[in-house]
Amino acid sequence: VSMLNTTAANWTTGVGTTSSLKPGTKALTDYEKAINTSTSLTQDPYGHGTHVASVAVGSARHYVAGTPDTTGIAPNANLYDVRVLNQSGLGTMSDVLEGMQWVIYNARALNIRVLNLSLAAASTESWQTDPLCIAARSAAAAGVTVVVAAGNYGVTLTGQEAFGTIGSPGHDPSVITVGSANFKLTTSRSD
Secondary structure (H helix, E strand, O other): OEHHHHHHOOOOOOOOOOOOOOOOOHHHHHHHHHHOOOOOOOOOOOOHHHHHHHHHHOOOOOOOOOOOOOOOOOOOOOOOOOEOOOOOOOOOHHHHHHHHHHHHHHHHHHOOOEEEEOOOEOOOOOOOOOHHHHHHHHHHHOOOEEEEEOOOOOEOOOOOEOOOOOOEOOOOOOOEEEOOOOOOOOOOOOO
16 A cells, blocks of 8 residues: 555545545545555565565575575565655655554454564654654554664764664654664674
């Protein structure tokens, strides 16, 4: 599904029997039709989500002998692509929140157990009030394990080391935050 297609959805009329996104309503059917991208030839025009998905569910069916095994961590898992970023890897907070809400709404019916957020936003507030953190906690409360990118903010624009730069929602205690380490060019075990 693509949250970038939701301009067709009408969110201004409030709760009502004709416009509410309640199960079984025409409004929900129209909304699901608007965000469905299953027939699109380009599911991930930016490419980062496809890379992360291959790490998770890759099956390594097409590698030649002698190549390292590239089987993903969960090769038999089902994958649902919820696109919230455009072809340049940019997006809006509302699209991300809507995508997370889609996962929460469909988690039980589709047996979604993990939500991966390969994105991060700068946060100017506590994890207790940050909108992405609130949405991540909602997903966790619904029984979905939330895995979040730490963000790529480890250095300043001039290349100086920066501290306290974990992006939102990576600073929320209910998520698993994934980052990287600088091995300072010393990767041997003896170091």
